[in-house]
Amino acid sequence: MKPAPFRYVAATSIEEALALKAEHGDEAKFLAGGQSLVPAMNFRMAQPAVLIDLNGLNVLAYVKADGKTVRIGALTRYRTLQRNSTIAGQATLMAEALPEVAHPAIRNRGTLGGNLSHADPASELPAVVLALGGTLHARSKKGARTIAAKDFFAGVLTTALAAEELLTEIELPVLPARSGTSFIEVARRRGDYAMMGVACTVTLDANDACSDVRLAYCNAGETPVAAPRAAQALQGQRIDESTARAAAETAKSEIRPFGNVHASAAYQRHLAGVLTRRALLAAYGRARL
């Protein structure tokens, strides 16, 4: 229950962090909030030779908005996001999911960039970023590139980031007027990973019919999983009990839950159906306000 020895470097600039990562590749790990990495190191499931501590890089902790997008620095902690008025007003889906992420003491340390880079498919925020169609900004010593959220999550605890790359910024589009969001999950205990969770956005046209719907799920497969067929089928429709129920049935067939010690795959699917119906109705109601 003690980590294996490693070389520790507290990075004083992004460039220094990137140079070290370029030098050591997969042998090195970035340390952000450490709320997933340090447990893995304590269990010796992770034994990085070099630990590059990013916590001194305040330049990576920010929330900026220009009306079209919200840009979040990768080192921004959950606590900060939960108390940020831009997130509360312009990224409501994320604001709804944040209280479901672990516990206050964990949210005081954990960061958005660390969460997404860890890529736990049971985690809430990957599903949120996927549902919102976020863009992830990565940097390496060689340069910078952007990765669409749908291409970022490659598998269980695996992302599209190369060994020398650092996730630096998360860019979320601001939903148009007449949009509503809903994030709902079911967990055994408060703060536990969800047995199933859904992130939902609904945008309406002038006739209260859906012009855009997004659905993404956590703990529903190897990555956060979208349900594009269920979402597409609601295009041009109003959401009521009947259309929500039909979409929920479609979504149940689109997800790929594994089942685990807490919930069988069949039960996870059942939950996805119930949560989809509730989330669609809630997001639709909010979009009409």
Added chain:
Amino acid sequence: MSHKVSVTVNGTAHTHEVEARLLLSDFLRHTLGLTGTHVGCEHGVCGACTILLDGLPVRSCLMFAPQVNGKAITTVEGLATDGTLSPLQEAFRDTHGLQCGYCTPGILTTMTAFLAETPNPSEEDIREALSGNLCRCTGYQHIVDAVTLAAERMAK
């Protein structure tokens, strides 16, 4: 390779040379001898090792000692003033908010920060704030009672 850590703990400045992999919880307990911080699961689940880092509750088992260089820490030993229990500690004693006491240091630090931020909490607020701290003795009811009583007394 060792790292220099200069940190203020409960108002006292300490400087030590430590190995990078030394957990903050072990630094507090073994290097500084502050054994009030308890170690339960060592993977961030139980909450027993929670301390206040620059005023905010964090798991000391999920940080390495070199990370707190230049920071200020409060442990359970720092909650009483000159031998007088804090209102929260006093309320825990009055309502039997502890039995074996193993989880208590983490709960006291967590709820000290909670009450500072939420002076007039509902029972639901208290239970939510407590959700990251496991207690296997009390069933939590007496802990909730203690925090409620402390909030009432502190409001006066």
